[in-house]
Amino acid sequence: MNGIVQNVVAINRDHHERASHCRHCQSCMKKPVCPAYELVSGQQLDGESGMLQKTIQPGQSVFRASDKFDGIYMVRSGFFKSFFIDADGVMQVTGFHFPGEIFGIDGIETGFYNDSVEALDTGSICKIPLSLFTGSPARKSSIGSDNLLNLSEYNMNGISRMVPLMKIMSRTISRDRNMIFALGKLCAKRRLGTFLLDISARMAQSGYDANQLHLFMSRTDISNYLCLALETISRLFAQLHAENIISVDRRDIKILNMPALQALVRDDATSESALAQTA
Amino acid sequence: MNGIVQNVVAINRDHHERASHCRHCQSCMKKPVCPAYELVSGQQLDGESGMLQKTIQPGQSVFRASDKFDGIYMVRSGFFKSFFIDADGVMQVTGFHFPGEIFGIDGIETGFYNDSVEALDTGSICKIPLSLFTGSPARKSSIGSDNLLNLSEYNMNGISRMVPLMKIMSRTISRDRNMIFALGKLCAKRRLGTFLLDISARMAQSGYDANQLHLFMSRTDISNYLCLALETISRLFAQLHAENIISVDRRDIKILNMPALQALVRDDATSESALAQTA
DNA sequence: CGCGTTCTTGACTCCTATCAAGGAACGTGG
DNA sequence: CCACGTTCCTTGATAGGAGTCAAGAACGCG
Numbered sequence: 001m002n003g004i005v006q007n008v009v010a011i012n013r014d015h016h017e018r019a020s021h022c023r024h025c026q027s028c029m030k031k032p033v034c035p036a037y038e039l040v041s042g043q044q045l046d047g048e049s050g051m052l053q054k055t056i057q058p059g060q061s062v063f064r065a066s067d068k069f070d071g072i073y074m075v076r077s078g079f080f081k082s083f084f085i086d087a088d089g090v091m092q093v094t095g096f097h098f099p100g101e102i103f104g105i106d107g108i109e110t111g112f113y114n115d116s117v118e119a120l121d122t123g124s125i126c127k128i129p130l131s132l133f134t135g136s137p138a139r140k141s142s143i144g145s146d147n148l149l150n151l152s153e154y155n156m157n158g159i160s161r162m163v164p165l166m167k168i169m170s171r172t173i174s175r176d177r178n179m180i181f182a183l184g185k186l187c188a189k190r191r192l193g194t195f196l197l198d199i200s201a202r203m204a205q206s207g208y209d210a211n212q213l214h215l216f217m218s219r220t221d222i223s224n225y226l227c228l229a230l231e232t233i234s235r236l237f238a239q240l241h242a243e244n245i246i247s248v249d250r251r252d253i254k255i256l257n258m259p260a261l262q263a264l265v266r267d268d269a270t271s272e273s274a275l276a277q278t279a
Numbered sequence: 280m281n282g283i284v285q286n287v288v289a290i291n292r293d294h295h296e297r298a299s300h301c302r303h304c305q306s307c308m309k310k311p312v313c314p315a316y317e318l319v320s321g322q323q324l325d326g327e328s329g330m331l332q333k334t335i336q337p338g339q340s341v342f343r344a345s346d347k348f349d350g351i352y353m354v355r356s357g358f359f360k361s362f363f364i365d366a367d368g369v370m371q372v373t374g375f376h377f378p379g380e381i382f383g384i385d386g387i388e389t390g391f392y393n394d395s396v397e398a399l400d401t402g403s404i405c406k407i408p409l410s411l412f413t414g415s416p417a418r419k420s421s422i423g424s425d426n427l428l429n430l431s432e433y434n435m436n437g438i439s440r441m442v443p444l445m446k447i448m449s450r451t452i453s454r455d456r457n458m459i460f461a462l463g464k465l466c467a468k469r470r471l472g473t474f475l476l477d478i479s480a481r482m483a484q485s486g487y488d489a490n491q492l493h494l495f496m497s498r499t500d501i502s503n504y505l506c507l508a509l510e511t512i513s514r515l516f517a518q519l520h521a522e523n524i525i526s527v528d529r530r531d532i533k534i535l536n537m538p539a540l541q542a543l544v545r546d547d548a549t550s551e552s553a554l555a556q557t558a
Numbered sequence: 559c560g561c562g563t564t565c566t567t568g569a570c571t572c573c574t575a576t577c578a579a580g581g582a583a584c585g586t587g588g
Numbered sequence: 589c590c591a592c593g594t595t596c597c598t599t600g601a602t603a604g605g606a607g608t609c610a611a612g613a614a615c616g617c618g
Contacts, residue, residue: 109449162441169448169583170388176455182461184506227463229607508575
């Protein structure tokens, strides 16, 4: 029932649980997906690089919206959520972050983070200071009214270090486009199905079982993120359970019939046929 | 009734209506908003720069989805729409483009455009070849499986030319975020109100009257873009007309009570109070 | 054990989509 | 100039999906 929890522990073992300057990129498990590693590989990393890793407790924030932008973050372990509080004081969940993923890039233009990010469970993150991308010492990165313009000053020397940033931004754009599509064109059931498949794929990419999901976020967070009512989420979980597509035990979800789930998302109301084929 | 059409003509006068290599950036009206100008200012532009301007007839496309990416575009005059055809053959409108605005940036990561773009009326565009950003001759930009990685090769020389690209991408991200918010949290009426305000602001920025809008797109395009039924758009126009917030004459929209329109978008169903205050 | 938080389930309402029909503008050809 | 078809838009009737309101259940915690 909680093999997932064991996985979390297993991953945590490889991490340094105290905040410290990172001298360990060479041995970091996340190398293949880390934009920082791309930049520092072959270089000597020292305390002045500004790379920092840190353990975050559940509910604790990494940064808050309107904090001064001073770098992007990579999740080493644990799960995080992004959100902002709108003019009416209502929370808007803007995303969830899994091990190996990046967040905080959105602050780069204005010089301030747009979202707050907080831990859903105990996790550890790696801060990648902007200076690593610009190639300039961190202290020089005084952020003016137009941060991006200032960036150009830092690129007098050699290969542009912005390519990894652009990759991240491109990925952000295409993820946002998918969200627009989901919110605009999909009914509640397909939206939730898409969400589950997305979580599943990202869990798999982080080394977890794609069919055993532990949702670290509440129903409220999910409903807010998917722009649905909390009750709708609850009803849909029950419905998918009744259709034997998933099993639901509080926040532990098992995907019992992946093809049916995929068909549901793709083909609208044709889930029965897929169910017949595979169950 | 058609003061807007006159404006279009006025702007067109300043443009070169045939496709030709651009030697006129120095005198271009769009300089302040053009990322290309930022790159070429102070330089001699010749035929080899690859800058190209072109007149597009209504309904004609600039490029099609899955065409090979070979640069981004700026609207010099006229109005354009972006869209793609999904797996089921259904058109999805992804945006509209006004004079001075940029499109085509989304192709940069994959090396292929994601959307098709076509003219809603007669217009002219300026193609800004990727080489202008990378600083390499156009012929060298052979696009591999990972286009962005290749970009790094082109940045051995001097100031990073990617800063303007990153600015555009940042703007794209924040516009997409607004769309997510609109689709997720706003009811149909507020969605359409937001759309009208957006059009109005962009028209104003392009030098038109913010209160006299000519919609170059059909109701179908609007409904598709806003993810609403065509009939809903029609009904809401009628309703806003009845409330004296706008007047509607086919595609000519007059904003009669801007504060009420803004209040409607902000405060939900409180439009009557704003109407009382200002009308 | 009691309490608060989180989640589930039911009843009802409302917004928007869908289906259907008709009207207005436009271009074409007679 | 008018008849005609086409496209685009409007308006009405109806239905369904998801939200809201409300009550209760399950779990965690002190």
